[in-house]
Amino acid sequence: MSSELTRSSWTIKDEAVLAELISLMDLNPTDTALLRDLHVHARTAAPQMAQAFYTRLMARSETSEYFVGKPMAALHGTIGDWFVDLFSGTYDVEYARKRLQIGSVHVKIGLPVRYPLAMMDVILEYGQQLVAHSSSPTQALRAFHKVLALDLAIFNQAYEDNQLKHLAELVGGERLARIVLAGITS
Ligand code: HEM
Numbered sequence: 001m002s003s004e005l006t007r008s009s010w011t012i013k014d015e016a017v018l019a020e021l022i023s024l025m026d027l028n029p030t031d032t033a034l035l036r037d038l039h040v041h042a043r044t045a046a047p048q049m050a051q052a053f054y055t056r057l058m059a060r061s062e063t064s065e066y067f068v069g070k071p072m073a074a075l076h077g078t079i080g081d082w083f084v085d086l087f088s089g090t091y092d093v094e095y096a097r098k099r100l101q102i103g104s105v106h107v108k109i110g111l112p113v114r115y116p117l118a119m120m121d122v123i124l125e126y127g128q129q130l131v132a133h134s135s136s137p138t139q140a141l142r143a144f145h146k147v148l149a150l151d152l153a154i155f156n157q158a159y160e161d162n163q164l165k166h167l168a169e170l171v172g173g174e175r176l177a178r179i180v181l182a183g184i185t186s
Contacts, residue, residue: 035087117152
């Protein structure tokens with residue numbers, strides 16, 4: 001196994017990852033203002049979005065089983081608030097930290113990451129509808145894609161952080177864990 005292999009991205013950790021991802025999205029002040037202008041429309045659309053979201057998850061046992069005994073009315077409100085926050089207009093480390101914490105909740109219930117990532121489809125559909133209310137729909141749509149991509153990356157980060165942590169404990173270090181995951185043997 002190569003002892004030389006390393007990547008500069010591997011040295012970016014914890015909150016620095018969040019700052020890096022925000023920077024990578026390259027949102028400009030017009031983007032954030034356009035999204036903020038849609039905030040009130042997002043609030044109006046949230047209950048319908050939540051309904052579509054849970055209708056899809058409840059339609060199959062592999063996803064519905066996670067909700068047995070859960071307070072569904074409250075969860076409708078929670079996913080609605082999460083959707084509305086996409087249009088807060090503020091996408092800083094504090095915003096990303098909250099989203100990462102939400103990702104971790106899903107790690108801890110043993111939910112495969114493919115499900116939340118796939119469910120971004122419903123979020124995308126409702127976000128796309130909202131941009132019709134914008135004074136600049138094309139740029140607003142572009143900006144919406146950016147904040148949704150940020151969430152996809154953060155959700156995935158919660159899972160990767162967890163996997164790396166456990167594998168690093170097993171193999172004796174995070175760099176080694178990354179090498180094992182990359183399948184590099186020489
Ligand atoms: C776009 C994808 C998703 C988003 C944005 C999302 C968002 C959220 C949020 C904001 C919470 C509240 C977290 C907290 O208490 O701090 C939550 C809780 C929960 N989510 Fe999701 N979720 C997603 C996908 C899924 C999927 C696919 C499932 C299951 C199939 C799921 C199952 C749950 C469950 C069971 C809880 C309650 C956890 C508990 O309090 O014990 N979520 N979700």
